[in-house]
Amino acid sequence: xxxxxxxxxxxxxxxxxxxxxxxxxxxxxxxxxxxxxxxxxxxxxxxxxxxxxxxxxxxxxxxxxxxxxxxxxxxxxxxxxxxxxxxxxxxxxxxxxxxxxxxxxxxxxxxxxxxxxxxxxxxxxxxxxxxxxxxxxxxxxxxxxxxxxxxxxxxxxxxxxxxxxxxxxxxxxxxxxxxxxxxxxxxxxxxxxxxxxxxxxxxxxxxxxxxxxxxxxxxxxxxxxxxxxxxxxxxxxxxxxxxxxxxxxxxxxxxxxxxxxxxxxxxxxxxxxxxxxxxxxxxxxxxxxxxxxxxxxxxxxxxxxxxxxxxxxxxxxxxxxxxxxxxxxxxxxxxxxxxxxxxxxxxxxxxxxxxxxxxxxxxxxxxxxxxxxxxxxxxxxxxxxxxxxxxxxxxxxxxxxxxxxxxxxxxxxxxxxxxxxxxxxxxxxxxxxxxxxxxxxxxxxxxxxxxxxxxxxxxxxxxxxxxxxxxxxxxxxxxxxxxxxxxxxxxxxxxx
Numbered sequence: 348x349x350x351x352x353x354x355x356x357x358x359x360x361x362x363x364x365x366x367x368x369x370x371x372x373x374x375x376x377x378x379x380x381x382x383x384x385x386x387x388x389x390x391x392x393x394x395x396x397x398x399x400x401x402x403x404x405x406x407x408x409x410x411x412x413x414x415x416x417x418x419x420x421x422x423x424x425x426x427x428x429x430x431x432x433x434x435x436x437x438x439x440x441x442x443x444x445x446x447x448x449x450x451x452x453x454x455x456x457x458x459x460x461x462x463x464x465x466x467x468x469x470x471x472x473x474x475x476x477x478x479x480x481x482x483x484x485x486x487x488x489x490x491x492x493x494x495x496x497x498x499x500x501x502x503x504x505x506x507x508x509x510x511x512x513x514x515x516x517x518x519x520x521x522x523x524x525x526x527x528x529x530x531x532x533x534x535x536x537x538x539x540x541x542x543x544x545x546x547x548x549x550x551x552x553x554x555x556x557x558x559x560x561x562x563x564x565x566x567x568x569x570x571x572x573x574x575x576x577x578x579x580x581x582x583x584x585x586x587x588x589x590x591x592x593x594x595x596x597x598x599x600x601x602x603x604x605x606x607x608x609x610x611x612x613x614x615x616x617x618x619x620x621x622x623x624x625x626x627x628x629x630x631x632x633x634x635x636x637x638x639x640x641x642x643x644x645x646x647x648x649x650x651x652x653x654x655x656x657x658x659x660x661x662x663x664x665x666x667x668x669x670x671x672x673x674x675x676x677x678x679x680x681x682x683x684x685x686x687x688x689x690x691x692x693x694x695x696x697x698x699x700x701x702x703x704x705x706x707x708x709x710x711x712x713x714x715x716x717x718x719x720x721x722x723x724x725x726x727x728x729x730x731x732x733x734x735x736x737x738x739x740x741x742x743x744x745x746x747x748x749x750x751x752x753x754x755x756x757x758x759x760x761x762x763x764x765x766x767x768x769x770x771x772x773x774x775x776x777x778x779x780x781x782x783x784x785x786x787x788x789x790x791x792x793x794x795x796x797x798x799x800x801x802x803x804x805x806x807x808x809x810x811x812x813x814x815x816x817x818x819x820x821x822x823x824x825x826x827x828x829x830x831x832x833x834x835x836x837x838x839x840x841x842x843x
Contacts, residue, residue: 354562357545365547369484370470370477371500374538386479389464391457392549393417394441394471399434399448403441404469404476409433409461415445419455420547454549472542472549473561480505484541484586495588499575500539504531504582531582534571539586541567607801611794624833625804628767629792635811642809642820645747645769647722648793650803652701653745653769655818656723657759659689659699665757674700678708685810685823687721698742699723703824719824722791724769726753726761727781733772744772745791747818748781763817768792801832 357365373381395402409415413433420426431445445451454471470477481503544563569586576583609621629643645653661667674680674688682688684705689697699721700711711718727733727746733756736742746756747769753761770781771791781788794800806826809815 354545354548354564365545368470368472368544368546368549370472370542370544371482371484372475372540372542373534374540375534382475382477383480383482384470384477385482390546390549391462391464392471393451393453393455393457394469394476396448396451396453399445401443401445401448401451403443403457404471405463406441407443407462409443409459411435413460415443415457415459415462417451417455417457419452470549472544473563481581497572498569498586500571500584500586501581502531502584504578504580531574531577534584535573537571538589539569539571541569606796607794607798611796622833623794625794626765628763628765629769629804630763631804631807633809633811638813640811640813640816641763642807642816643763643767643818644804644807644809644820644822645724645792646795646800646803646822647741647791648795648800650795650797650799651720651722652803652822653722653724653791654687654699654821656725657757658819658821659687659723660757662757662759668697674711676710678710680708682707685821687821696736696742701822701824724791725756726750726758727770728753728756728758729778729780731756732775732777734775735772740773741771746770746772746781759818761818798832802826805832806830 369385371383373383375381391407392404393401394404411433414430415433416428416430418426418428427450429450431447431451433443434446435444469479482500484498484500542563548562568589570589571584572587573585574582575585607623609623610616612623612625612627613619613621614624615627629645631642631644632639633642647653657665659669659672661669668689672688674682674690676690682702684702684707686702686707688700688702688711690700690711692698698711700718701721702717703719704717707717709715709717711720713720722741722745724745724747727748727750733744733746735744747763747767749764750761750767751764752758769791770783770788772787773785773789774787776787779785779787783790803822803826806828808823808825808827809820810823815821
């Protein structure tokens with residue numbers, strides 16, 4: 348995370364008392380990023396601290412008892428300077444032992460008798476070590492209209508030093524062992540990022556000052572598009588914006604539909620399909636007064652909540668409705684927001700609803716926005732009967748499966764598994780376990796592929812408290828809109 352406040356104060360001053368430093372990051376291949384700087388910083392700096400043993404960015408020959416001065420910045424940008432004594436000398440390399448490491452941080456400059464500066468020492472910034480390589484980026488412009496600028500980057504034609512066989516790579520420079528079969532031509536299509544900061548901010552240690560460590564100007568990222576010129580001395584690359592490449596369109600697919608193209612819960616598939624990370628069992632862990640509680644949210648493809656049946660019915664007498672949960676079918680009774688009710692269908696059955704508003708006296712119906720239709724599930728237990736509805740397949744029985752410790756379908760003590768989900772019966776049966784595909788069952792918990800389908804899950808809220816967790820989960824009307832949505836976007840033209 349960058350901290351622009353210090354830079355803002357610097358650029359607004361009459362004069363900036365610190366040189367600008369450019370750093371480059373080249374994404375060579377997956378998992379391999381090369382870090383370079385143009386080789387213009389001559390300061391000797393601390394790169395790592397291991398107890399009282401310090402690693403510097405260049406080799407030094409320091410005598411025992413030498414007093415060294417370490418200078419840097421604190422988290423507010425103020426100057427810090429401390430002195431330490433060399434304890435035991437150093438074997439003419441880039442490590443030195445001092446009497447203590449109090450107040451020392453990675454990135455501090457080192458001065459004192461015997462300290463020799465070079466203009467090709469590595470630089471440590473944001474936890475990365477950048478090695479010197481002659482390079483320069485030019486022709487950089489920012490335009491509000493017209494064609495995007497295509498800057499160039501000039502690099503010394505020294506590709507051999509990058510290879511595994513290079514003497515430079517195998518020297519005591521702190522670098523890696525090189526890249527096998529490296530060549531300049533392999534850089535075409537690679538991503539390069541230019542980072543800039545003031546030299547004084549190289550002394551901020553990411554491991555010590557957290558997010559305030561990274562003080563830099565906005566990053567500039569480009570794609571190496573072509574070799575513009577190559578000579579014995581240098582190679583000039585032409586760069587392009589990531590979305591300004593020949594034959595590449597943005598967006599990559601035409602936006603012609605309204606549905607998310609990701610497979611529902613596809614990230615859990617083996618192999619994974621798409622990026623939908625909603626858990627297979629609909630579990631959402633929520634911090635509740637210092638305790639993490641697990642709630643289980645299920646919805647139909649119409650974004651109708653699917654809740655445990657015995658939040659409305661009496662588990663001890665399944666045909667009866669709990670007190671206060673019966674809607675009279677008229678305007679004589681007021682219901683609170685989020686109230687779950689059963690409404691008689693006049694034929695011995697019920698439809699189920701959630702009140703969307705407070706003091707709700709209206710009658711539930713599919714055309715009344717003050718009510719949201721709800722489906723109800725029971726645990727699947729072998730030997731119990733699960734039935735279809737005579738006229739409306741959406742009112743068929745719903746079950747959650749697999750679960751443990753359920754002896755009958757009105758059991759209130761069952762536990763969810765990692766793969767528990769809701770199914771809807773297609774053919775009445777008593778002993779066919781829910782699976783898909785199946786002639787007897789279909790998934791009841793399905794994604795509607797709309798933005799709202801994502802919101803009701805990832806931004807779901809529930810009444811807090813242990814008594815409202817697990818199967819007692821009631822999705823509330825209000826959503827936790829602070830939570831980000833991993834929505835797949837609109838390029839889908841059909842449901843997948």
